[in-house]
Amino acid sequence: MGNATSAEALVQRSRKKAPMALDELYREVILDHYRNPRRKGTLDGDHIHAEGQNPSCGDEFSLDLRIEEGAVTDAAIQGIGCSISQASGSMMAEALVGKSLDEVAEMTSLFKQMMGIDEGDNPVDPDRPGSVLGDLEALQGVRKFPVRVKCADLPWTTLENALQSVEAATG
Amino acid sequence: MSSLAHLIDDFPILGREINGHRLAYLDSAATTQKPTSVIKAISDYYENTNANVHRGAHTLAHEATVAYEAGRAKVADFIGAASPNEIVFTRGTSAAINLIAYGWGLRRLTPGDRIVITLQEHHSNIVPWQLIADLTGAELAYLELNDDYTVDTSMLEKVIDDRTKIVGISGMSNVTGAIGPVADVTAAARAVGAIVVMDGAQSVPHTSTAITELDVDFLAFSAHKMLGPTGIGALWGKPELLEEMSPVEGGGEMITDVGLYESRWAPVPHKFEAGTPAIAQAVGWGAAVDYLSKIGMDEVRRHEVEITKYALERMAEIPDLTVYGPTDLDKRGGAVSFELGDIHAHDLATILDEEGVAVRAGHHCAKPLMRYLEVPATARASFYIYTIEEDIDQMVKALWNARKLFGLD
Ligand SMILES: Cc1ncc(COP(=O)(O)O)c(C=O)c1O
Numbered sequence: 001m002g003n004a005t006s007a008e009a010l011v012q013r014s015r016k017k018a019p020m021a022l023d024e025l026y027r028e029v030i031l032d033h034y035r036n037p038r039r040k041g042t043l044d045g046d047h048i049h050a051e052g053q054n055p056s057c058g059d060e061f062s063l064d065l066r067i068e069e070g071a072v073t074d075a076a077i078q079g080i081g082c083s084i085s086q087a088s089g090s091m092m093a094e095a096l097v098g099k100s101l102d103e104v105a106e107m108t109s110l111f112k113q114m115m116g117i118d119e120g121d122n123p124v125d126p127d128r129p130g131s132v133l134g135d136l137e138a139l140q141g142v143r144k145f146p147v148r149v150k151c152a153d154l155p156w157t158t159l160e161n162a163l164q165s166v167e168a169a170t171g
Numbered sequence: 172m173s174s175l176a177h178l179i180d181d182f183p184i185l186g187r188e189i190n191g192h193r194l195a196y197l198d199s200a201a202t203t204q205k206p207t208s209v210i211k212a213i214s215d216y217y218e219n220t221n222a223n224v225h226r227g228a229h230t231l232a233h234e235a236t237v238a239y240e241a242g243r244a245k246v247a248d249f250i251g252a253a254s255p256n257e258i259v260f261t262r263g264t265s266a267a268i269n270l271i272a273y274g275w276g277l278r279r280l281t282p283g284d285r286i287v288i289t290l291q292e293h294h295s296n297i298v299p300w301q302l303i304a305d306l307t308g309a310e311l312a313y314l315e316l317n318d319d320y321t322v323d324t325s326m327l328e329k330v331i332d333d334r335t336k337i338v339g340i341s342g343m344s345n346v347t348g349a350i351g352p353v354a355d356v357t358a359a360a361r362a363v364g365a366i367v368v369m370d371g372a373q374s375v376p377h378t379s380t381a382i383t384e385l386d387v388d389f390l391a392f393s394a395h396k397m398l399g400p401t402g403i404g405a406l407w408g409k410p411e412l413l414e415e416m417s418p419v420e421g422g423g424e425m426i427t428d429v430g431l432y433e434s435r436w437a438p439v440p441h442k443f444e445a446g447t448p449a450i451a452q453a454v455g456w457g458a459a460v461d462y463l464s465k466i467g468m469d470e471v472r473r474h475e476v477e478i479t480k481y482a483l484e485r486m487a488e489i490p491d492l493t494v495y496g497p498t499d500l501d502k503r504g505g506a507v508s509f510e511l512g513d514i515h516a517h518d519l520a521t522i523l524d525e526e527g528v529a530v531r532a533g534h535h536c537a538k539p540l541m542r543y544l545e546v547p548a549t550a551r552a553s554f555y556i557y558t559i560e561e562d563i564d565q566m567v568k569a570l571w572n573a574r575k576l577f578g579l580d
Contacts, residue, residue, distance in 0.1 A: 022525050026518070026576045035513070057517055058534045058541075058548050080547045082517035083577075148521060 024141040033087035052158030089155035181206040192527025195562035200553035212458035242453030259440040263404035264372040265295040267391035272299035282308030288339040289314040327359040342374025347496035348503040379468035399459035403452035420445040505554035516548040526569040
């Protein structure tokens with residue numbers, strides 16, 4: 001994980017976790033994306049490809065992106081895994097298409113802040129649900145389940161790997 | 172209520188609350204909880220005896236050596252070994268199997284030789300053989316499974332052919348709970364002169380082990396799966412095989428003489444124990460063995476059959492729940508892998524955890540088996556002497572809740 005959290009702090013955090021309603025984690029929209037993943041499949045023609053795995057749990061995710069003139073014009077995903085990793089990937093794929101690479105970087109960083117993976121306060125505005133990250137905000141309940149954060153993050157690390165290959169190619 | 176229920180008070184951790192619920196610890200196949208007697212043996216050792224072993228003549232060094240070797244003697248007795256010298260302490264089952272692979276396999280296998288293992292093996296009894304096959308040019312072959320998840324013995328003579336030098340088999344699967352056909356496999360191995368390596372990580376803690384009756388050549392097992400501490404396990408080997416086997420790690424403790432260019436090895440088992448060993452852990456393991464012996468391994472097995480029967484019955488009440496493992500209680504132990512509808516195992520584990528129920532989710536370090544079963548992941552509930560019906564009831568209630576959360580009702 002990105003930030004340096006001391007082992008001590010991790011232990012404290014996992015002990016202090018208040019019991020929470022599971023329905024905050026398993027929102028309807030998450031189950032819908034899990035059962036009906038959007039943009040499922042692969043791309044033909046020019047595209048970049050990356051694959052990610054969580055070896056400890058076996059979740060897998062693969063991503064095809066078409067990038068034209070500095071923007072994502074098409075995306076396709078495939079994967080096997082839990083509802084959190086697969087819903088996160090489906091929502092991410094939907095959100096990517098039509099965004100410039102700068103916007104993608106911005107969204108990735110907001111997502112990682114929302115999940116507590118990157119430093120910073122949760123950017124989501126509780127008074128205006130969906131205004132910052134759209135449907136993806138449904139995943140913020142995962143933040144309270146530290147062992148599941150890596151599930152939600154799998155598609156995003158895969159995305160970062162895919163984009164790194166673009167950077168490497170362009171310069 | 173089971174006759175072993177009174178043991179619960181011996182396990183302090185079982186008094187913990189998890190997410191506002193009593194802990195129902197159903198992950199004993201991963202590691203077992205520890206009774207007070209084991210925890211105390213370890214802290215007593217550090218408070219009163221701590222010193223390095225087999226070095227130095229002071230009182231503590233002597234007492235520490237005696238305590239360490241007493242642990243070895245208890246473990247040897249526990250599996251019915253003729254002498255403590257047949258027990259090599261290792262870091263655990265994985266390290267023990269690697270020791271055989273590198274100490275015996277690497278020096279003896281040649282291109283064209285065969286290593287046979289089964290599809291129910293843990294990665295610990297697969298990956299070392301892949302490494303050795305790669306280094307020696309030997310080939311790896313698998314025994315497959317029957318429809319009831321037990322190892323298929325109908326092909327034994329065909330798979331264990333006369334090129335076979337090593338056969339690896341687990342006494343009990345950590346995924347399906349299936350008991351391995353060790354006797355049949357050993358007979359087939361004997362017929363072609365192959366050695367038998369038994370992974371006892373799950374079977375030694377849960378059933379009585381009479382090593383002389385088993386007639387295998389090597390047995391690997393771990394302390395932490397039988398009430399003992401992590402960081403120690405054992406390789407039992409036939410004396411003549413341990414004698415001819417080469418050390419894999421060099422260092423202190425394992426020599427009688429070191430010259431500039433070569434050394435002479437200490438006698439078995441010490442020639443395999445380079446460096447300062449896990450002394451407190453050996454003491455703790457000895458206490459664990461004492462605890463289990465007092466209960467009696469037949470009683471441990473009887474309780475496990477009973478609690479597994481109860482669990483399988485209660486789980487059968489839940490619609491869309493699939494168990495991956497034998498239904499015949501005589502063919503299985505207390506590790507129950509399952510799926511519930513389209514709810515992924517990790518989601519199940521999270522939902523159960525919120526209700527204080529600890530189960531494992533994932534591939535259980537047995538990916539070839541998972542592929543064979545055509546499931547990417549399962550949830551697994553696994554039991555031990557301190558498992559009671561209340562634990563199962565708590566899990567079943569949480570499984571119904573999972574159905575509700577995922578809209579399966
Ligand atoms: C059947 C089996 N073999 C081997 C192992 C590996 O044991 P250890 O991790 O103690 O080396 C395990 C436990 O994880 C197991 O269940």
